[in-house]
Amino acid sequence: MPGYGNPGFDTLALHAGAAPDPATGARAVPIHLTTSFVFESSEHAASLFNMERSGHVYSRISNPTNAVLEERVAALEDGSGAVATASGQAALHLAIATIAGAGSHIVASSALYGGSHNLLHFTLSRFGIETTFVKPGDVDAWRAAIRPETKMLFGETLGNPGLDVLDIPTLAALAHDHDLPLLVDSTFTTPWLMKPFDHGADLLYHSATKFLSGHGTVIGGVLVDSGRFDWDAATRRSGRFTELTRAYEGFHGMVFSEESTVGAFLLRARREGLRDFGASMSPHTAWLILQGLETLPLRMARHVENARKVVAFLAAHEMVASVGYPELETHPDHALAKRLLPRGCGSIFSFDLRGSRAQGRTFIEALRIFSHLANVGDCRSLVIHPASTTHFRMDDAALARAGIGPGTIRLSIGLEDADDLIDDLKRALKAAAKR
């Protein structure tokens, strides 16, 4: 396809990373369900292993179908490349493990998905990686928490579940002043709503299980590198990132930042992280996520449109104490949202019911269209009670720090007719009020 200018988002969502299959002419991306790839010769095999030639060896490390997904998400995010992983959690772990080890430290937002909080607070601390949690909007707290052994700052574009808007430009500047990268979880916003690299973030990941896939069928993650963080310069000044800037005996004595000026992080993530930890994505999963990506622009527009209608309904309902959606002027990050999220704030938000915990249960059980389950970003509308599910391991104080009350209910608005969703909520609220 000669003569490309800079393709737009919708075009990239359909074409980036893929062309008709040269062997068969297949127009859609083929699913390469194979563990391994035949070498042309012993010399070819040695060249692939030694990174003298590019290509696929074994599907734990790379696969042609996964590569299309990786390139496509990188293209949509204006990144330099990506690594597909078994889950969003695996992507977060891979991001951390690539540059951190025992003795390292992370500064993270306190408004995180419960699973991410668990990984950082409980699990990684067992392996010697400590995390200090700070309120996402408290820049002084972020600054004060940085130590010589800190390896990154980390937050969610929209914090879970209060939708705190991460001030990426401010935190990126703070991180860069300290020779640190800023990693963000971009799951709730997707590149259609916000491209964190445009605001200064250096690394991002998605739980592709959510909006990127969009159909609630597969678990997967994608870790994307902007290619903009200068690991060499940061190491010269701070001594921090020798994992990427010194010879690594675990892979041919390679200095990753010499091999690729802008792809060093991803080289190590793939050549060490996928190889040794092995949390790779199935090609079948990659294909299903690609199917979702092709309609991401259409779906996100509808998700946001429906969410706005539902938010407006709930905000005016007498049984609702508050709605936490940054497009509302009552949200503490409303101004920041207008600046960073002009297309909208997604379709996941929480609200607080007036009434008892029992009324909350009645409300959820009365819903007919909304499904009560632990997921978000599905084409179907979903509902959950965070305090008893996603965040149940957190004590009351930690819950409060994360902005969650005992009566908080989280909705993920799908693609149904908005009127039907509002009718469903109306009916459930009425049932709760009668109790």
Place this chain on the structure above:
Amino acid sequence: MRLEVDGPQGRHEAYAYTGGKPFDATLPTVAFVHGALHDHSVWTLLARWFAHHGHAVLAPDLPGHGRSAGAPLASVEALGDWLLALLSAAGAARAALVGHSMGSLIALEAASHTPRQATALVMIGTAYPMSVSKALFDSARGDALAAIDSVNAFSHSTLAGKPSYPGPGMWLHGSNRALMRRMQAGQPGRNLFVDDFEVCNSYSAGLEAASRVACPTTFILGERDQMTSPRQTADLARALRASTIVLPCGHALMTEAPDAVLMAVRGALEGAVV
């Protein structure tokens, strides 16, 4: 590998990638010269292959690019001299010279200065004259990042360069843009885009240089190259009696078609006395 290299602005430290093995001047040497707003990392697959197949490899960062110190040099002639000084500093008596785009002109100029030391000349994604439009210069002076985006788009012929570079999962448009931006940002107070493209645009000694080149020459061109069109190579090819290989890709040949470029360079160097 770091070397002290004499240039028109004095002696400065230069960096050269050696393909993952220590440089051994007793082996046949191949020097890879990058183009505008690039550094050695556009060559790492090729460089590793040659370094692990009986060659000594030098893929330098040109002055003012990447890890090499000193200000960017202002002409192809000065850069040709600098390349020869680098080879001398490394102890390489003879070398095959492989260049991409602006680097191909530097390789040509170096080969013309020391005809007996150049064992082969490979010019990838080349054209002569390598004219740059006034509109692009104007754009670069006003908004260099926008000009980088334009050049990046024109450098690629596909949204699906396989098997990608330097490995699967890399988005070629994004990684090239990041590299060009990194080089631009590495020279605060200068506009490296304008400097590099002025080096290409102002070079007018190509045919004269070609008349002095004694080694076999190969052109490796992209049939969909919108930066240096294959149609702009006829006079230079005739003057150099060059063999020409045309590959199905754009200007970013090494990243869009890494295997095909490897095979073409191997073929070009196999015929050379190294």
